[in-house]
Amino acid sequence: MSEPRYAHQSVSYLHFIxxxxxxxxxxxxxxxVERYNSMxxxxxxxxxxxxxVLHPxxxxxxxxxxxxxxxxxMQNPVRLIQVYHISRNxxxxxxxxxxxxxCAPAAVIEDKIYIIGGEFRFFPDKTNKLS
Structure with a gap:
C-alpha cells in the first residue's frame, strides 16, 4: 500500500483489492481508499x-x-451505509x-449481501447493572 495503516478493511472485486x-x-x-490492480x-x-469509520x-x-x-x-456506532461506485470512482x-x-463480516451470496454477527457494545447505566 502507498499509505501505511492498520485496522482497515479490504475487499476484492474482479482483479482489484x-x-x-x-x-x-x-x-x-x-x-x-486505495486499490491494488493485480493486472x-x-x-x-x-x-x-x-x-x-473503523470496523465496518x-x-x-x-x-x-x-x-x-x-x-x-470515540467508538460510537455509525448508522450509515456508504456506497462506492467502482467504475465512476x-x-x-x-x-x-x-x-x-x-466488527461484522459481510458476504455476497447470489447477489445478496449478508452481514453476520459482529460485536455488541454494552454500556452499563442505572437500569442495566452488571452482576
Whole structure:
C-alpha cells in the first residue's frame, strides 16, 4: 500500500483489492481508499470515503462496494451505509437507523449481501447493572 495503516478493511472485486480506511501513521481514522490492480501490479488512490469509520462490514458486488456501519473515533456506532461506485470512482451515503454493526463480516451470496454477527457494545447505566 502507498499509505501505511492498520485496522482497515479490504475487499476484492474482479482483479482489484480495495483497502478502505483504517488508522494512519498520524493515529487518526482515515477516509482514504486505495486499490491494488493485480493486472498491472500497482497501487492507486481512489476517491476517499465520505465518512471515516473503523470496523465496518464491507462487501462488493455489481460494480459497487458497500460499507455498512462501523464506529467513529470515540467508538460510537455509525448508522450509515456508504456506497462506492467502482467504475465512476464516486461515493454516496445513506443514513439509516437499521444499521448498527461493528466488527461484522459481510458476504455476497447470489447477489445478496449478508452481514453476520459482529460485536455488541454494552454500556452499563442505572437500569442495566452488571452482576
Amino acid at each position: 480495495f483497502v478502505l480506511g483504517g488508522i494512519g501513521v498520524d493515529k487518526q481514522i482515515s477516509q482514504s 498491472f501490479n500497482q497501487w492507486e488512490d481512489m476517491a476517499p470515503m465520505p465518512t471515516a 462490514a464491507v462487501a462488493a458486488c455489481d460494480q459497487r462496494i458497500y460499507v455498512f456501519g462501523g464506529e467513529d473515533a 464516486l461515493w454516496s451515503r445513506l443514513e439509516t437507523r437499521t444499521v448498527k454493526n461493528v
